[in-house]
Amino acid sequence: MRAHAQLIFWAVLVAALALLPPVVGVLHEPFYVELVRRVMIFAIAAASLNLILGYGGLVSFGHAAYLGIGGYAVGILSFYGMNSGWLQWPVAIGASALVALAIGAVSIRASGMYFIMITLAFTQMLYYLGISIEEFGGDDGMRIKTRSQFSGLIDLADPVASYYLVLVLMFGTIYLVHRIARSRFGMVLRAAKSNEARSRAIGFSPYSYRLCAFTIAGALCGLAGALLANHTAYITPDFMHWTRSGEIMFMVILGGVASSAGPLLGALVLLVFETLLAGWTEHWQVILGPLLVLSVIFFRTGLAGIIPGAGDE
Amino acid sequence: MPPLTLVFEQLLNGVQFGVMLFLMAAGLTLVFGIMNFVNLAHGSFYMIGAYLTLAAVQWSGNYIAGVVLGLAGTLLVGMLVEVVALRTLYARDHLDHVLATFGLILFFNELVAIIWGRTLLDFPRPEWLRGHVEIFAGSRYPFYRAVVILVGLAVGAGLWYVVTRTRLGMLIRAGASNRTMIAALGVNVRLLYTVVFGFGCALAGLAGLMAGPIYAVLPGMGEMILIQVFVVIVIGGLGSIRGAFVGALLVGIVDTLGRAFLRPLLATMISPTAADSAGPALASMLIYLLMALVLAVRPEGLFPSRGR
Incomplete structure (x- = not known):
């Protein structure tokens, strides 16, 4: 019964998102394609954070850093005239993974409140770095003149084509995180979250597992950053602003x-x-702020807990 | 090599910034130590202190009266927020603390923008705090900044006295080590929490109102300093006032000296144009690199608080 509801939920979700562009095309409301594309890009970022926060218990308050690194990788390569997406996107993902590895290596040694403050501080460092480099627009950011080119296979300037690319990548990311969480690796990660002492006692040192998950999450969020840069055709340090991290969280x-x-x-x-x-x-924001506080105090299950079929077994 | 008086002046600027960071860090670390509560919105009270004081100074026409009213106002807002929103969250985990106080930041920043606008406000320093003092022959230092240093050190000493030598301080320390026990002994823990939270906010407000004439008064001013305060706390050790003091001075001095001298220093080693772009970038990263270094050597900070 449960599996049945899940199947229906995901089928409805996929169908609704896939049918959105033709439907709003008929209604002449192209704004919604833009909005939902943005939603799906942030869903990739949130899914990557969920891997470490939800399954790993690592409350990272600096996840927007990788959004920025992915975005700047696309922006900087494009600035130097390298517009090939085959180059830009792997660089975006790789650079994000490397930075996540470095930040994770330092911060995962700490725990609890320290971890939150350290990830926040390192992200702020990258934010200031983005502001202080005048060559790439500094505070104002810079425009990306040409979106990533994929040998003519797909034109990212076409809103509908890029919508479907984001759609596929988003469901791919969600599935990947789902599989990682249920693999042997994910089991260790979840075990370390629920009881670190016991997971050590049975012979698993959480550090390397956590660091690995942190790096994967950074890489996936770097992909979201590359997508976001192509979505806005603009890149600013605001990609890495700490409020962005808070939003994703x-x-x-x-x-x-x-x-x-x-x-x-x-x-x-x-x-x-x-x-x-x-x-x-x-x-x-004067309305959103108190609503956030209220939802933290009173709404603890999350949306997935109240929509039939949306929860996991 | 820059002249020695300039180095000395920048060193004092570093101490002045450090003292301000300490006032922020002390409140944050005190609240964390006793309630195990993470207040991301601490920077909002820094902002509220600056705005309320500015409004009160303009209304009363007297600087001292404005400062007293501004501090009292910040204290009240802090206690109100604690009672209305945060009290229910003490039993939750840090994730909930962070999210709820994140919501508060959005609220306060926007509220200030509605009341006073988004533009930078001018906070004039009073007549009698202008001018310079001569600290030693040939070195003139702004009187206002010197007063900020003295006030910060005095508040630090007062805080040390309250925490280690008074009954309230005893309750605070007892509450930090075992809250169930002091509740059983008949102490009104709820009230104690509200009072401590309010005073932490007032300390942040003091830092904010002193910062007003030196830095910018604008919505979101609190978050710029808050993240540097986090660096202070990570370096000093969470829950330790002594650690907050040492960490704050260290961060204040390193940041100020880095911004002043890193670029000319680099220019002597690499080409001036390269130093022009690398200098400011490296200077803005310096305190975070310092944090990483401290964490690599001592993951619990320089002065880890006992028992936690």
Whole structure:
């Protein structure tokens, strides 16, 4: 019965997202394609954070760093005239993985509150680095003149084509995180989250597993960064702003920690809600802020816990 | 080689920035030590202190009266926030603390933007705090900054006295080591928490109102300093006031000297144009590299608090 509901949930989700561009094409509302594409890019970032936060228990408050590194990798290569996506995207993913490895190597030795503050501080360091390098636009950021080129296979300037690419990559990421969490590797990760002492006692040192997961999460978020840079055709240090990290984290929590559908649901609800509020008043954050506080206090299950079929077994 | 008076002046600027970081870090670390609560919105009270004081100074026309009103206002806002929103979260994990206080930051930044606007406000220093003092022959230092250093050191000494020598300090230390036990002994723990939280906020407000005339008064000003305060706390050790003091001075001095002298220093080693772009970038990263270095050697910070 349970598996049945899950099947229906995912089928409805895939169908709704896949049918969105033709439907809004008929309604002449291209804005929604842009919005949902943005939602799905953030769902990739949130899914990658869910791997370490949800399954690994590592509360990283610096996940926007890899969004920025992925974005800047595309932007900087394009600045020097290298527009091939075959080069840009692997560099974005690889650079994010390397930075995640370095930050993780230092911060995972610490735990709890220290971990939160250290990841936040390192991300802020990268943010200031982005601001201080005038060559790449400094504070103002820089425009990406040509989007990533894939030998003519796909044109990312076409909103619908890039929508479907993001769609495929997002479901691919969600599936990958799902599989990692249920592999032997993921078992060790989850065991270390629920009881570190016991997992040590049976012979697993959590450090290397956590570092590996942290690096994978950074790499996946780097992909989201490359997509976001192509989405906006613009790259600024704001990609790495600490409020961005907070938003991604809130998407994971709102959607439901350690669930496959959670990051997508969280990204969808938060970004659509932000867009609605922003259309209504310039001061939307004064409403969003207290709502975040209320949802932390009263709404602890997450969206995946209340929608039939969205939860994991 | 820069002249010695310039080095000395920048060193004092570093101490002045460090003292300000200490006022922030002390409140944060005190609240963490006793309630095991992570207050990301601590920077908001820094901002609220600056804005309330500015408004009170303009309203009353008197600087001292404005400072007293501003501090009292920040204390009240802090206690109100604790009672309304944060009290229920003490039993939760750090993740919930971080998210709820993240929501508070969004709220306060936007609220300040609604009331006072998003533009940078001018916070004039009072007439009697202008001018310079001569610390030793040939070195003139702004009087206001010198006063900030003295106030910060005095508050630090006062804090040390309160925590180690008074009854309230005894309760604070007892609450940090075993909250169930002091509740059983008849201490009103809820009230104690509210008071400590409020005073932590007032300390942040003091840092903010002193920062007003030196740095910018604008929405979001608190978060710029807050993350540097986190670096201070990671270096000093969470929950330790002594660690916060040493860490704050270290971060303040390293950051200020780095921004002042790293570029000319690099220019003597590499080409001036390369130093022009690498200098500021490296200077802005310096304190984070210092943090990484401390963590590599002592993961618990320089002065880890006992028992936690």
